[in-house]
Amino acid sequence: MKVKIDHEFCVGHARCYTLEPEYIAEDDRGRGVVREDAPEMSPETARRLVRACPESAIAIVRES
Numbered sequence: 001m002k003v004k005i006d007h008e009f010c011v012g013h014a015r016c017y018t019l020e021p022e023y024i025a026e027d028d029r030g031r032g033v034v035r036e037d038a039p040e041m042s043p044e045t046a047r048r049l050v051r052a053c054p055e056s057a058i059a060i061v062r063e064s
Contacts, residue, residue, distance in 0.1 A: 001046040002061040005032050009057035020045060020054050032058075
């Protein structure tokens, strides 16, 4: 699974990259960014990241 972070809503609470640093990194403005070198994400991890974001800036990407 994959997630995306909408930077129009992300304000840098740091919960995502604190919770899952293997998948999410911090950019130079303190916002989360999906790591390009991240391993395959489990559905549980993706859902945990979505729930952790107080701004609802993280969404699961549906792959076809």
